[in-house]
Structure formats: C-alpha cells, structure tokens
Amino acid sequence: MALIVQKYGGSSVANSEKIMRVARRVILTKKAGHKVVVVVSAMGDMTDDLIKLAEQINKNPEDRERDMLLATGEQVSISLLAMAIHKLGHKAVSFTGPQVGIITDAFHSKAHIQNISPGRIRKALEAGKIVIVAGFQGKTRDGEITTLGRGGSDLTAVALAAALRASCCEIYTDVDGIFTSDPRVIADAKKIDQITYDEILELASLGAKVVHSRAVEVGKKFNMPIWVCNSHKNIRGTLITKETKKMEEVVVSGVALAEDEAKITLFRVPDRPGVAAKIFQALADANVNVDMIIQNKTQTNSTDISFTVYKNELAKAIKVVQDNARKLGIKDIVCDENIAKVSIVGIGMRSHSGVASKMFSTLAKHKVNIDMISTSEIKISVVVAGDKGKVAARAIHKAFGLGKK
Numbered sequence: 001m002a003l004i005v006q007k008y009g010g011s012s013v014a015n016s017e018k019i020m021r022v023a024r025r026v027i028l029t030k031k032a033g034h035k036v037v038v039v040v041s042a043m044g045d046m047t048d049d050l051i052k053l054a055e056q057i058n059k060n061p062e063d064r065e066r067d068m069l070l071a072t073g074e075q076v077s078i079s080l081l082a083m084a085i086h087k088l089g090h091k092a093v094s095f096t097g098p099q100v101g102i103i104t105d106a107f108h109s110k111a112h113i114q115n116i117s118p119g120r121i122r123k124a125l126e127a128g129k130i131v132i133v134a135g136f137q138g139k140t141r142d143g144e145i146t147t148l149g150r151g152g153s154d155l156t157a158v159a160l161a162a163a164l165r166a167s168c169c170e171i172y173t174d175v176d177g178i179f180t181s182d183p184r185v186i187a188d189a190k191k192i193d194q195i196t197y198d199e200i201l202e203l204a205s206l207g208a209k210v211v212h213s214r215a216v217e218v219g220k221k222f223n224m225p226i227w228v229c230n231s232h233k234n235i236r237g238t239l240i241t242k243e244t245k246k247m248e249e250v251v252v253s254g255v256a257l258a259e260d261e262a263k264i265t266l267f268r269v270p271d272r273p274g275v276a277a278k279i280f281q282a283l284a285d286a287n288v289n290v291d292m293i294i295q296n297k298t299q300t301n302s303t304d305i306s307f308t309v310y311k312n313e314l315a316k317a318i319k320v321v322q323d324n325a326r327k328l329g330i331k332d333i334v335c336d337e338n339i340a341k342v343s344i345v346g347i348g349m350r351s352h353s354g355v356a357s358k359m360f361s362t363l364a365k366h367k368v369n370i371d372m373i374s375t376s377e378i379k380i381s382v383v384v385a386g387d388k389g390k391v392a393a394r395a396i397h398k399a400f401g402l403g404k405k
Contacts, residue, residue, distance in 0.1 A: 002167040003125070004029060007039040007135065007157035011174045012231040013077050014044035022172075022231065023084035026130055030090065035125045037164065039135045039157040040081055042073025063108035067137075067147045071096070074134035074153070081132050092130040095120065097156065102138035104146045111138060111146035113155065116163040133160065151212020158215040162222035169224055171211060172231035177238030178203075178210050180402040181255040186394050188403035192253060193236070196243045199253050202345040202379045206256035216240060243347060251348035251355060252400040257393040258341040261291060261308045263372070263383065264317060268302040268331035275328055276305065282324050283309075288317045292341070292374045292383065302331075306372060308383065311337060339371065340389025343381040344396060356380055362399040368392045 006026065013019050022040075029036050041047075050069050054061050061069075078094035085092035101117030124131045135153025138146050148155050154171060161169035178200065181189040197220035204213035210228055219226045219240060229237030269275055276295065283290055291308040298304060309317045314335065321333055349355050359380055363370060368391060372383035384392050397403060 003035040005037045005161040005166045006170045008172045010041040037131045040077040041153040046073040067108045071137045078132045078134045094132040096134045097137035098139035104138040106140045110149040118163045154212045154215035158218045170227045176230045190404045194239045206343045251352045252344045252346040255397045256343045262314045262337040265306040265334045270329040271303045286320045338386035342392045366395045
C-alpha cells in the first residue's frame with residue numbers, strides 16, 4: 001500500500017460537476033489500495049474574484065487582511081470535495097493548512113514553509129479516511145494566517161508529500177503533462193514523458209506555468225517524484241525526477257517563450273568598481289526581480305548596462321534607477337517594452353557541442369536579430385524584438401526536432 005499525494009488545480013474543481021469527477025478519481029486511487037491525501041486550490045477564478053472584491057473596498061489592502069480573505073477560497077473547495085466523497089459512500093475529512101500544522105514565516109502573501117507536523121493527517125489516514133487539505137495557506141508560529149503566493153498549492157502538495165514520505169506527488173491540471181513548448185504557440189509541441197528537476201526549474205523560471213518552481217525545488221531537495229497529469233483523462237503524464245544517464249541523450253528538452261518582460265538600458269554609466277553593485281542593490285531593496293544583465297564597456301571610461309525585468313515591475317524599476325541616476329552618474333535611461341525572450345533548455349547541453357551555434361544560425365536564417373544573450377549549464381536565452389518572439393520559438397523548436405513525428 002502506497003501513500004500518494006494528489007493536487008487538483010482551480011480548473012479541475014471549478015464547478016460541482018468537476019468536483020464530483022475529482023472525487024471519483026480520488027476514490028479509484030483509494031480502491032487501488034493506496035492511502036490518499038488530496039490538496040486542492042480554490043474553485044476556478046475564485047481567488048481572482050476575491051482580489052477584485054478586496055480592491056473594490058481598498059485598492060491597497062494590508063497583506064495580513066488580504067491573506068485572511070484569500071485563504072477562504074480553498075476552504076470552499078476542500079469542504080465541497082469532502083461532501084462529494086461522502087456522497088459516493090467513502091470516508092473523507094477536510095483540513096485547512098493551519099489545521100495540519102503547516103508553519104510558515106511571517107511574510108504575508110509570499111510566505112515560506114518552515115515546518116510541517118503531519119500527525120493529524122497520519123491519524124486520519126490510519127482511520128481509513130481520504131484526507132483533503134487546503135493548498136496555498138499556512139500559519140505563523142503566532143497563529144497568523146498566511147498564503148504562499150503564486151503556485152502555493154503545488155508547493156503545499158509537494159511539501160506534504162515530502163513530510164509524509166509519500167511514494168509520489170501527482171499534480172493534476174487541465175493539460176496532458178509538460179510539453180516541449182506551449183501548444184498554444186507551437187501547434188506540434190509534444191508531451192515529454194520524463195524530465196529532470198533542473199530542466200523543469202529552468203523552464204518554470206522562463207515562463208512555463210505547469211508546475212511552480214518552488215514546488216519543484218522542494219521535490220528536488222527531498223527526491224520526491226512528481227507526476228504532472230490531466231485531471232480529465234486517464235493517460236500517462238510527465239514524470240519530474242532526478243537525472244539519469246539516458247536522459248542526457250536528449251540535447252534540448254524544451255523551448256520557452258516569455259513575453260512579459262521589458263528591457264531597461266542605462267547609458268554612459270561610470271566605469272568604476274561598485275557602481276553596478278549599487279544599482280542592483282537598490283533594485284533588490286525595492287523587491288524588483290532582475291532577469292538578464294549585459295554590460296558593454298565603451299571607449300569613454302563609461303559603460304552601458306542593459307537588464308530585463310517583469311513588465312508589472314517596470315514602473316517601480318524605472319523609478320528606482322531614476323532616483324539613483326544623479327548620484328551614480330548615469331547619463332541616460334531608455335526602456336523597451338517590445339521584447340520577447342526565447343530560451344532552450346536541456347541537460348544534454350553539458351555533453352554536446354554546437355548547440356548555441358545551431359540556435360543562432362536558425363535565428364539568422366529567419367531574419368531574427370539577437371539583442372541579448374544569457375547562458376547557463378543547461379540553458380541558452382536570447383532577447384529579440386517582441387514581434388519576432390513566436391517566429392523565433394517556432395523556428396528553434398523545429399530546428400532541434402522537438403515536434404511531433
């Protein structure tokens with residue numbers, strides 16, 4: 001008998017019909033002889049609706065009160081799923097995150113899990129019950145309700161799986177698994193059967209939205225196998241697991257396209273030690289996430305620095321730079337929102353040469369100019385003009401033979 005943790009997203013429990021479908025799937029797992037813990041998100045767009053409701057009252061609510069409100073969404077889902085399982089003749093019990101001992105730090109809306117005490121879950125499982133837990137939430141050591149931020153229910157599921165020493169964590173969505181690229185952009189993108197933690201972490205950081213990176217990080221730390229499956233189909237999904245020798249044979253596993261970033265360029269920055277550090281420390285202090293950075297030295301004892309940020313943080317980033325421009329000697333600031341970032345990811349890059357050359361020559365063949373380049377051991381990213389992003393992604397996907405045969 002295995003212990004399996006299953007997670008169902010908002011689209012999987014969006015209405016009563018879908019909740020009954022999830023209940024039947026969970027019961028089938030129980031009937032197969034397994035102990036089952038289920039983590040669920042809020043129904044459909046309920047979290048977004050709650051945010052809109054809050055903004056009708058106060059455009060800038062305090063984070064504590066926002067967490068108190070948003071945590072209610074998952075409570076609706078867990079209770080309804082428990083009722084559905086009861087209706088089908090099986091025992092189930094629902095718990096909030098705080099009720100099962102999920103302890104976090106005090107950073108409201110972006111809390112980090114510090115500890116889980118799953119004794120209450122184990123007791124319910126031993127009593128033969130299906131346990132249903134609200135994702136996305138926990139409590140501080142002082143008893144304050146917190147939420148875990150974007151992808152919080154994925155994180156709850158994988159963290160619980162690790163704490164319970166489950167056999168695996170199954171994350172159910174409305175897609176068949178993880179694909180070589182976004183099927184909405186590249187029609188012949190195909191499902192990947194198996195992918196490493198490192199590869200999916202890179203893809204998640206590049207905009208892939210199937211599994212949140214914080215959940216994968218926990219999976220990697222505790223070597224927890226994570227399955228990504230379709231909640232509406234009985235088909236094999238994608239397994240996220242540790243690296244094997246055979247997996248290195250695949251040079252490129254996926255292509256990612258991000259169209260939610262903007263580029264800021266600082267011209268004629270004084271070329272002396274510490275200036276760049278002060279610029280990016282100021283951005284860090286303002287909680288602005290910087291992605292790619294390029295510095296070009298000029299012939300006038302100055303340098304040009306370009307970096308990318310998320311568009312929703314662009315105004316904040318520009319203000320930070322402007323506030324520091326005079327004292328740091330920055331002569332000019334230019335912003336470009338018309339960019340796209342195209343990336344390839346694959347652990348096979350470690351042992352195969354010519355990957356960058358193939359990527360760049362493919363872009364040249366399709367008359368796509370490269371503005372910025374960033375690399376890591378298993379990733380190459382380029383920034384191109386915004387209207388060339390999809391063209392570039394499709395061309396690279398085809399060049400590396402990632403489409404359906």
